[in-house]
Structures are given as C-alpha cells and as structure tokens.
Amino acid sequence: MRYGRTTGDETMSTVRRSVVHLLAVVVLLLAIPVGAARADKIFLKDGRSFEGQVVREVNGLVWFKVGKISEPILFRPSEIDRIDRTAAPEPEPDARAEQDRPKRDSARHSGAPRAAIITLGEGGDKDMVGLYMTADSLRKTIPLLEKENVDVVVLRINSGGGALLEIQKLSDVIQNELKPRFRTVGWIESAISAAAMSAHCLEEIYFTPQGNYGACTGWSGQLVAVKGRELEEVLYMMEKISARGHHDPAIMHAMQHSRYPLSCTIEADGTVTWYQDETSGDILVNPKGRILTFDAPEALKYGFSQGTAATYEELGHLMGYEELDWVGEFGPTDIYPVCDAEKYMRQFRNQVHEDEQRVREYIFKFRSAVETAQGTPREDRGKFVNLARRALNQIIRAVDNNPNFPLFELNMRPDLFPEWVEQQKQLLRDLMK
Amino acid sequence: MAGGGSAGVIGGSRFGRGGNRMGLEPAGPEFGFGAGSTSDERAAMFDAAGTQGTPAMSKGTHMCRMGCIAAACALVLGWSVSGLSARVGLTGAADTKDVIILVTGKTIEGQILEETQTRIKVMVRVGTIEAPRWYERSDILSIERDVPDEAADEPEPAPVMAAKDSPEADSTGDDHAATVYVIKADGVFGQDITQTPLRQAVADAREHDVDYLIVELDNDWSRAQFGGWEEDKLKEDDAIFDQLWRAEDMDMIFTEEIQREWKKKPTIVFWVKNAMGGAAFLPLNIPNIYFSSDAKMGGIGNLAEIFKGVGDEVVREKQRSLRLGHAKGMANVGGYDSRIVKAMTRTDYVLSLGYEGGKPVLVEGWPDPTKGQRLLCDDAKDANKDSIEELARGEGNDVLTLDADLAYDLGVSKGTADTLDDLLFELGISRNYKIVKGRSDKIMDGWSQGLAMAKKELRKLLRDYNEVAPQPPGGYQQRTAARGSRKRLFKQMKRLLTRYKEGITRQWMGQYGIPSIQQIDIQLEQIRLEQMKDKK
Numbered sequence: 029m030r031y032g033r034t035t036g037d038e039t040m041s042t043v044r045r046s047v048v049h050l051l052a053v054v055v056l057l058l059a060i061p062v063g064a065a066r067a068d069k070i071f072l073k074d075g076r077s078f079e080g081q082v083v084r085e086v087n088g089l090v091w092f093k094v095g096k097i098s099e100p101i102l103f104r105p106s107e108i109d110r111i112d113r114t115a116a117p118e119p120e121p122d123a124r125a126e127q128d129r130p131k132r133d134s135a136r137h138s139g140a141p142r143a144a145i146i147t148l149g150e151g152g153d154k155d156m157v158g159l160y161m162t163a164d165s166l167r168k169t170i171p172l173l174e175k176e177n178v179d180v181v182v183l184r185i186n187s188g189g190g191a192l193l194e195i196q197k198l199s200d201v202i203q204n205e206l207k208p209r210f211r212t213v214g215w216i217e218s219a220i221s222a223a224a225m226s227a228h229c230l231e232e233i234y235f236t237p238q239g240n241y242g243a244c245t246g247w248s249g250q251l252v253a254v255k256g257r258e259l260e261e262v263l264y265m266m267e268k269i270s271a272r273g274h275h276d277p278a279i280m281h282a283m284q285h286s287r288y289p290l291s292c293t294i295e296a297d298g299t300v301t302w303y304q305d306e307t308s309g310d311i312l313v314n315p316k317g318r319i320l321t322f323d324a325p326e327a328l329k330y331g332f333s334q335g336t337a338a339t340y341e342e343l344g345h346l347m348g349y350e351e352l353d354w355v356g357e358f359g360p361t362d363i364y365p366v367c368d369a370e371k372y373m374r375q376f377r378n379q380v381h382e383d384e385q386r387v388r389e390y391i392f393k394f395r396s397a398v399e400t401a402q403g404t405p406r407e408d409r410g411k412f413v414n415l416a417r418r419a420l421n422q423i424i425r426a427v428d429n430n431p432n433f434p435l436f437e438l439n440m441r442p443d444l445f446p447e448w449v450e451q452q453k454q455l456l457r458d459l460m461k
Numbered sequence: 462m463a464g465g466g467s468a469g470v471i472g473g474s475r476f477g478r479g480g481n482r483m484g485l486e487p488a489g490p491e492f493g494f495g496a497g498s499t500s501d502e503r504a505a506m507f508d509a510a511g512t513q514g515t516p517a518m519s520k521g522t523h524m525c526r527m528g529c530i531a532a533a534c535a536l537v538l539g540w541s542v543s544g545l546s547a548r549v550g551l552t553g554a555a556d557t558k559d560v561i562i563l564v565t566g567k568t569i570e571g572q573i574l575e576e577t578q579t580r581i582k583v584m585v586r587v588g589t590i591e592a593p594r595w596y597e598r599s600d601i602l603s604i605e606r607d608v609p610d611e612a613a614d615e616p617e618p619a620p621v622m623a624a625k626d627s628p629e630a631d632s633t634g635d636d637h638a639a640t641v642y643v644i645k646a647d648g649v650f651g652q653d654i655t656q657t658p659l660r661q662a663v664a665d666a667r668e669h670d671v672d673y674l675i676v677e678l679d680n681d682w683s684r685a686q687f688g689g690w691e692e693d694k695l696k697e698d699d700a701i702f703d704q705l706w707r708a709e710d711m712d713m714i715f716t717e718e719i720q721r722e723w724k725k726k727p728t729i730v731f732w733v734k735n736a737m738g739g740a741a742f743l744p745l746n747i748p749n750i751y752f753s754s755d756a757k758m759g760g761i762g763n764l765a766e767i768f769k770g771v772g773d774e775v776v777r778e779k780q781r782s783l784r785l786g787h788a789k790g791m792a793n794v795g796g797y798d799s800r801i802v803k804a805m806t807r808t809d810y811v812l813s814l815g816y817e818g819g820k821p822v823l824v825e826g827w828p829d830p831t832k833g834q835r836l837l838c839d840d841a842k843d844a845n846k847d848s849i850e851e852l853a854r855g856e857g858n859d860v861l862t863l864d865a866d867l868a869y870d871l872g873v874s875k876g877t878a879d880t881l882d883d884l885l886f887e888l889g890i891s892r893n894y895k896i897v898k899g900r901s902d903k904i905m906d907g908w909s910q911g912l913a914m915a916k917k918e919l920r921k922l923l924r925d926y927n928e929v930a931p932q933p934p935g936g937y938q939q940r941t942a943a944r945g946s947r948k949r950l951f952k953q954m955k956r957l958l959t960r961y962k963e964g965i966t967r968q969w970m971g972q973y974g975i976p977s978i979q980q981i982d983i984q985l986e987q988i989r990l991e992q993m994k995d996k997k
Contacts, residue, residue: 151709152710188783218786218787218790220783220786221779221783237790237793237794238716238746238787238790238791238793238794239790240783240786240787240789240790241786242782242783242786243779243780243782243783243786244779245775245776245778245779247772247773247776247779249772250771250772251768251771251772251773251776251777251780252772252773252776253772253773253775253776285775286774286775286778317778318778318782319775319778319779319781319782320782321782321783321785321786322786323786323789323790323793323799324790324793325793325799361718361721362721363717363720363721385978385979386979386982388979388983389979389982389983389986392983392986392987393986393990396986396987396990397990400990400993400994404994411993412990412993415990415993
C-alpha cells in the first residue's frame with residue numbers, strides 16, 4: 029500500500045470519492061493481517077527517498093530494505109530527514125539465515141546488548157591474510173559467539189595484508205554469515221592491503237588513534253605489480269565489495285592503483301561526495317601517482333570512519349550505546365575482555381605460528397626418515413617409519429588447524445593435500461611390508 | 462599482499478640550522494646567523510621580499526646583549542650567571558623584575574632576556590633557583606616591565622652554582638615530593654634499546670609507583686647498527702626508515718602497557734638527546750617531549766627511495782604509503798601534526814611554516830614570503846637537491862631533521878633542557894621532587910652486556926661446533942660422543958638466540974654464519990636420525 033496526495037481544487041463529488049477511497053483503504057488496512065508486508069518510506073536529506081521496510085534500528089542507525097533488493101541498506105542519522113512508517117518497526121529476520129540462527133535464551137538476553145571483540149591478525153609475524161587472518165577461522169568463531177549470546181561483534185584488525193585469494197572468502201563470511209547475525213563493526217589498528225580489502229564490506233568502521241587503512245596494490249615476487257586482466261578483475265571484485273560496505277568505489281580504486289587520483293567535497297551536512305580526479309572535489313585526498321592509505325584523522329574527516337576510539341569503552345560510546353555488556357574476561361596483558369571466540373582465535377594463531385616456524389623441521393624429519401627407512405633392511409625399518417609417521421601427523425595437524433597451510437607453507441594446492449597424505453601413508457605401509 | 466622490509470641505509474638529506482643554539486652558556490653575537498639567533502630573528506632580518514624586516518632588536522634583546530656580556534664576565538670571574546642577575550638585574554636597574562601573566566592566570570616573575578615575533582625568553586626566578594624559559598606570546602595575557610622587586614631588599618641568597626656544575630640533586634622536597642624515575646636509553650636502537658629491557662625498567666618504575674617516568678633517549682648513530690665499528694659515525698642525512706618496525710615493537714610499552722598495568726598513571730616524558738633512525742619514531746607516541754640543546758631527531762628520510770630499482774613503481778609507492786601510514790599513526794597517538802612525520806621521511810614533500818595569531822602553522826607547498834612563511838623542506842628535485850657542500854655543513858633541506866629550536870617551533874618539543882635539573886624545572890617540579898634510584902641502569906646495562914656476550918659466545922660456539930669430530934679410534938662410542946657434543950653446542954646456541962633474538966639482527970647472523978633457530982632444530986633432527994641409523 030502506498031499513500032499519495034491529491035492536488036488542486038476538490039469538488040464535492042471528488043471529496044465524496046476521496047472519502048469512499050479512504051474508507052476502502054481503512055477497510056483494507058483492517059483486513060490486512062498483522063505482520064503482512066508494509067511500506068515504509070525513508071526521506072533523506074539529499075532529497076532522495078526510498079520505499080521499503082525498516083528492518084532494524086539501533087541508536088539512530090537504520091537498516092532499510094528497499095523493494096526487492098535483498099540486502100538492507102544502512103542509513104546514518106546524519107543522512108535521514110524522516111521516516112514514514114505504516115507500522116512500528118519490527119526486526120525482520122533475514123530469511124536465508126533464519127533457519128541457521130539458534131534460539132537465544134531470552135532470560136540471558138535481557139538487559140544491555142552483549143558485545144564481543146575478535147582480533148583478525150595481531151601484527152608482527154602473526155598477521156598475514158590467508159595464514160593468520162582467515163575465513164575458515166572466522167567462520168569457526170560464529171557458534172562460539174552465538175553460544176555467548178553476542179549481539180555486537182567488533183572485528184579488531186591488525187594485519188599487514190597477505191593473499192589475494194583469501195579476500196573474497198573473508199568478505200563473504202563477514203557479509204553472509206556475520207552481518208545477518210550480529211551488528212558487525214570494524215575497529216582498525218592496522219588494515220593494510222588484503223586486510224583492508226577484506227574489511228571493506230563493513231559499513232561501520234572505527235579506528236584506533238594509531239590506525240591505518242589502505243595501500244591495496246597487489247604484487248608478487250620482486251614487487252611486480254598485478255597488471256592487465258588480473259588487475260581489472262581485482263578492481264571489479266573490490267567494486268562489488270565496496271558496494272557491500274556502502275563505500276564509494278573510487279576510494280578503493282585510489283588504494284589499489286596510482287592511476288586513480290581521489291578528491292572529495294564535504295557538504296554542510298557532513299555528507300561526502302567523491303570524485304576520481306584531482307580537481308572536481310574541494311579537497312585533494314590522493315594525487316595521481318600515489319597510493320592512498322588513511323590514518324585515523326583522515327578517515328574520520330572524510331566520513332570513512334565513524335570515529336576514533338582508543339579503548340573499548342570509547343568504542344561502545346561511539347557506537348551509540350549508553351551501556352554495553354562486554355563479553356569475556358581480562359587476562360593480565362589484555363586491554364579488552366576476551367570472549368571464547370577470541371580465545372579460539374588466539375589459540376589458532378599461536379598454533380599456526382608454531383607450525384609455520386617448524387614446518388621445515390616436520391618436512392625434513394619426514395623425508396629423512398623415509399629415505400633412511402628405504403635404505404635400511406626391513407627388520408630395522410620400524411623406528412624410522414614411526415618417525416616418519418609422527419612427522420606426517422604433525423603436518424596433517426597443521427593443515428587441520430589451517431586449511432590454507434598447504435598453499436603457503438607446502439607449496440601445494442589445498443584440494444590436493446588429502447590425496448598427497450594418502451600417498452604418503454601408503455608409502456609408509458609399503459615400507460613395512 | 463604483506464609489506465616487505467628494507468634494512469639498508471640510503472643516504473638522504475637533512476635540514477639543519479647551522480650554528481649552535483644558545484643555551485645556558487654565554488651568548489655569542491646577537492646579529493646574523495651565527496650562534497644565538499633564532500629563526501624568527503632571521504626571518505625578521507632577512508625578508509625575501511626585500512622589505513624592511515621587523516627589527517629583532519628590542520629592549521629585550523638589548524637587555525639580552527648587556528646581560529649576556531655580563532654573564533660572560535661573571536663566569537670568567539667565577540660568579541654564576543644567576544647569582545649575578547640576583548645582585549644586579551639584567552636591565553642594569555636594580556630592584557626590578559618583569560612580571561608576565563599567562564592566559565591560564567599563572568604569574569611568571571623574572572627578567573625578560575629576549576623577545577621575538579612569537580615568543581619571549583624569560584630568566585624565570587623561583588625562590589633561589591633561576592633558569593631561562595621561552596613563552597609563546599599567544600599564551601601571554603599581559604607583561605609588566607620593571608616592577609619594583611621587594612625581594613631585592615632581602616639578604617642576598619648564597620650564590621647558586623651554574624646548573625651544569627652542580628651535581629644532580631636527588632631530592633629537593635618533602636614527603637609530598639613528585640617522584641621521578643629516569644630510564645637511560647642509549648646504545649644501538651633495536652639492539653641495546655629494545656623492548657625486553659625497556660619493559661623490565663618500566664616494571665621496576667611501577668614498583669616504585671612514580672609520578673614521572675623520564676626516558677632519556679640518546680641512541681648510537683653509527684655503523685654499529687650493521688655490526689660495524691661504533692666509531693664509524695653515520696651522517697645526519699643517512700636514514701634507516703625501516704627501523705620503524707622495531708619502534709612498533711616498543712611503543713606499546715608506553716601507549717598500552719603502562720595504561721593497563723599502572724594503578725596511578727605516571728607522566729611519561731621523552732628527553733631527546735639523540736633520536737636518529739628508528740629512535741625518532743618512539744617519542745612521537747608520547748605528548749611530552751623535551752630536547753637537549755644539541756639534540757637531533759631524524760635519520761628516517763629515505764622513504765621516497767625505498768626499494769628503488771626493484772619491481773614496479775606502483776608497488777614501491779604502495780610500500781611507501783603503508784609505511785607512512787604506520788608512522789603517521791604514531792604521531793597521531795602523541796598528538797603531533799602528521800605532516801611533520803611526512804616531511805621527516807619523504808624527500809619529495811614540500812612543507813613550509815607560517816604563523817597565524819602568533820602560533821606556528823604548517824603549510825603544504827612552497828612558502829608565501831608575503832605572509833611571513835618560510836620553507837622547511839623542498840622537493841629535492843633538480844637544483845633543489847641538497848649539494849654535498851650543504852649536507853656537509855648541515856644546511857640541507859631535502860627532508861626535515863629536528864633540532865631543539867625547530868622541534869620547539871613545530872610543537873614537537875615542549876622545551877629545551879640540558880641537565881636533569883633543567884628538565885625538572887621545565888616540568889615544574891624542581892622545587893619539590895625526589896629521584897627514585899631504581900634498577901633501570903642495571904637493567905639496561907645488563908641487557909647490553911648480555912647481548913654483547915651472547916654474540917661473542919655464539920661465534921665461539923659455532924667455531925667449536927665446526928671443530929667437533931669423533932675422537933680416535935672413531936668407533937660407535939666416539940661417534941655418539943661427537944654427536945652429543947654437537948647437540949649440546951646447538952642447544953646452547955638456541956638458548957642464546959631465543960633469549961636475545963630481538964637484539965640480534967639477521968644481518969649480523971648472516972655476517973657470521975650463525976644458523977637460525979629453525980635451522981638449528983633441523984640440524985638437531987639430523988643428528989638424532991644419524992644416531993638412530995648408527996650401529997655399534
């Protein structure tokens with residue numbers, strides 16, 4: 029149903045017809061069962077308006093589903109002029125995720141919203157996308173988050189980048205599995221290259237004071253740039269991911285290649301209009317020939333981030349909460365509460381680190397033990413075959429922990445790893461025949 | 462993709478002032494660009510537009526000249542500067558003082574020594590203690606000159622020894638004195654100055670629950686960085702930007718751990734005596750920086766040249782961008798204008814300095830002399846590139862290197878202090894403080910000595926390893942014994958590498974052929990396998 033407006037003079041007959049129509053509308057409204065499709069209308073300050081449904085509202089932020097578009101659009105308070113509603117807004121569950129969403133314990137779920145912080149990468153030598161920041165490990169945190177009845181997930185990112193291959197997978201987990209379940213925000217300590225590209229599907233991004241985000245040029249080997257067709261495909265991938273996060277694609281272009289300058293104009297109401305050139309906007313953000321990396325003040329100034337928070341308490345206030353129940357406990361070296369999902373993430377990274385440090389030892393042990401067994405009489409082979417088997421199990425356990433391990437550490441496609449394992453096991457069985 | 466690293470030193474360029482800054486020593490000539498003149502005075506006297514500059518010669522400067530000559534005489538005769546001023550007064554008029562009222566309401570009493578467009582230098586008197594201090598005009602509400610000084614009628618205080626000659630007093634105060642803990646961070650940055658001893662020293666300071674934690678930063682800027690001779694000094698235009706990553710290993714001690722672990726948070730102060738290379742990044746995380754008068758902060762100006770000649774320019778530019786992002790982040794944490802960091806790191810960045818309302822204002826691009834702006838650093842292109850003559854004389858300006866004056870002008874330094882007493886005066890606690898004698902010297906020295914011994918021991922262990930051979934007759938027992946020796950030597954190497962790994966660079970290890978921990982683990986497996994294969 030939609031409301032319209034008549035204009036011009038109305039004759040009595042017109043009035044009578046209007047009354048009849050109004051009565052019909054009222055009847056129809058009364059006949060419509062509660063919960064049936066409604067048509068809200070959102071009016072923006074820039075003059076645009078959309079018809080659809082308010083899906084969710086949190087502290088002035090509005091998720092609005094427009095027509096048949098499946099993904100709700102996030103509108104910020106600064107963008108909204110008003111909303112005309114047909115009924116009180118009700119959270120409309122995403123049909124796709126509804127069957128997967130566990131029933132929450134309503135008794136535990138009363139009170140302040142529950143927020144949890146998960147780190148993606150921890151800087152230093154535990155930050156590579158694909159090895160330490162992975163879609164698989166992020167997916168594994170979801171049941172742990174749901175078990176703790178989390179409403180808000182903060183992804184604290186500290187990574188210098190990594191594998192191109194992992195970006196779409198990470199973005200898909202965030203977009204399709206986290207966002208439907210939780211209010212999901214980014215809290216950027218350092219998101220460089222593939223880390224920024226993975227996070228770019230987030231609408232809500234906050235920075236730490238030292239935060240940096242960008243420098244997304246792809247390369248390989250001796251600093252050889254991704255070029256030609258491959259570059260165009262990555263640019264296109266990031267245009268789609270930018271749309272997920274409601275970021276102008278011009279921003280990510282400027283982070284990916286130096287042929288893309290970037291300027292912007294900040295309007296009086298705070299909205300930012302972006303231009304992929306140096307002169308159309310009032311402010312030159314990135315000149316041609318340079319690669320864009322935001323720091324915290326720049327991200328805030330250009331509306332890319334919603335704020336800068338040094339502590340989790342500040343972050344909570346920036347997110348609009350007067351009260352938040354932060355899930356987890358403090359360890360002696362923690363600056364925020366550590367929930368079960370974050371404990372898992374840390375264990376995951378620690379194990380990857382140990383395996384990464386020792387993988388050459390595992391491989392050497394396995395190969396040497398096999399060679400020695402092959403050169404030893406049958407009756408003396410047992411101890412060497414056992415040694416080889418133990419080394420092989422260490423490799424298998426490393427891959428179980430991180431399915432990307434074969435690609436980055438064994439120079440092997442992950443889908444070929446199981447077959448390789450079977451071949452090695454057969455080899456060891458044969459050695460004992 | 463993950464960013465790579467570059468440990469090489471590439472000669473860059475520096476911006477310097479030429480001449481020495483006037484400190485507490487008697488001043489040199491007050492005209493020209495020699496010792497004693499400030500940038501404001503140079504700007505005033507040397508207007509590029511050719512108009513008459515505002516004379517820097519004012520009553521204050523005149524007084525300065527008279528006072529400084531008097532001071533020079535006083536020292537020759539064995540009197541102190543402050544003692545002389547207490548008796549005579551620099552204006553020549555006895556029994557008067559200048560009174561400056563700040564916008565905060567605070568009152569400063571003393572004698573005005575110098576005045577420029579933007580600030581005033583005052584010989585501040587607090588009780589019997591005197592020391593010079595600069596004040597921004599924008600912070601001053603009013604100045605009353607030649608106010609009768611009732612204190613001059615009081616009996617003369619005993620002469621106060623010049624600050625440089627006095628032993629550092631441990632305490633001036635009572636039970637409510639501000640407690641001060643000093644960590645001397647000297648040696649090679651990333652090796653002697655590194656996170657383990659710093660963390661231990663800070664933990665010791667926490668045990669004493671101090672009010673002020675002062676890090677006295679004076680890093681070694683020599684080829685000892687690369688395993689070379691410490692007498693082989695690096696130049697001011699040499700640069701090692703990628704020591705940024707080592708600074709990131711340490712900055713959380715001050716930005717996160719103290720906030721988390723201390724019940725009562727201390728005021729953290731970085732006292733810069735030398736902060737070149739990666740050491741230049743560390744103080745930027747803290748809002749309280751002071752310089753000694755001959756301090757330098759820089760040696761990070763090779764960012765534009767990083768990875769030169771390797772791969773594609775777009776990827777090189779990405780590497781620069783991500784690094785600058787990290788560096789600017791540190792400046793943002795400390796509250797400094799990140800454009801200063803950009804000017805210290807990129808030779809292709811032009812930055813100028815202007816003044817608005819008496820406050821310094823950074824201007825990107827070339828200066829407009831009609832607005833009183835001056836160039837801080839140019840684009841190093843063509844004729845602008847620093848010549849070897851300019852570099853040798855410290856007059857280059859391809860990148861920004863901060864000295865005490867410039868750091869103060871740009872708001873990086875809060876003041877200049879050559880001694881701990883000066884610093885405590887600048888901090889406003891010189892009348893009531895107590896130096897806490899903790900273990901920081903032992904900790905820092907202990908680490909450095911341990912590191913040096915570890916390096917020596919590693920080389921010896923490797924030599925011993927290479928000399929291990931089965932003793933005659935070379936049978937199973939002798940072979941087993943030899944393997945046992947090799948295992949023992951490798952395990953000792955591994956222990957030392959694990960303990961001191963943050964201070965031992967890959968470059969040093971490569972230079973001496975020291976295996977990595979991973980290589981040692983593989984070798985240990987090899988030895989184990991050989992033992993399993995061996996038979997009696």
